[in-house]
Amino acid sequence: MAMVIEGEERIAAPVETVWRALNDPEVLKDCIPGCQSLEKKSDTEFAAVVSLKIGPIKARFNGGVELTNLNPPRSYTISGEGKGGVAGFAKGGADVSLKEDGPDATILSYQAKADVGGKMAQLGGRLIESTSKKLASQFFADFNARVSGDAEEAESA
Template sequence: MDMSGSERIEAPVETVWRALNDPEILRQAIPGCESLEKTSDTDMVAKVVLKIGPIKAKFEGAVELQNLDPPHSYTISGEGKGGIAGFAKGGADVALAADGPGATILSYTVKAEVGGKIAQLGSRLIDSTAKKLAGEFFSKFGVLVATGSGEPAGIPA
């Protein structure tokens, strides 16, 4: 499954970059995220509960930040296991560009694959669920960053 898109965020590039690297802001923005902990400058572990069609699964997994080019872009990749429900793995290339003095265009390209019971649901349901979840994430992330609701943990730009 591949998808891409962009979101305009009412905050400068440096602020958006710090938020993209802040586990607390990411935890608040990721749909169904129960916990997200940073284990190093580029690694995090997460627990997420998702409902995909009739299947509700709790995923536990690792997330790694790669190809860092602060404050312009990075690749985020991860893999989660959901027990009998199956697994999900993939990554996203994320790029930031200034849109005037106080706004940022965040562009993303996502590649993901699922296996196990979830994969049996069919690609249409999985794709529509993934698009819905991505939309929820970027919408919530944009609000958190623009309103300053999540305070960045002082990650350098």
């Protein structure tokens, strides 16, 4: 069962700073909800362990995250796939694009797609959709807070 989630964040940092953060495994690990580890395998591939609770099901997913369609510092696609044992699988991705909003701010737009299968898919579309939306907006809000905060610290240093 697949769904599409769209959103936008205004980040108080220049495009280059935001782009660097989007490619930084430490930043991604801190912002991916439930991420327990994110290990760099190459410049565009990471091994990930994510623990999530969707409704009554709590699952630990082992999988990977891949960056494709790189067009620095304007856009890329981030996609991930994880297997959660009996809980099933989850895969998703987001097309992320950056646009300058004056010299010190960036508009980050995303269109995310999510798909789940196995036991989780039986939970019902509404629950999965609301959880996916929550996770996507949480990732981008945390990412925004982290990058804006880092930009402010750099200015005051």
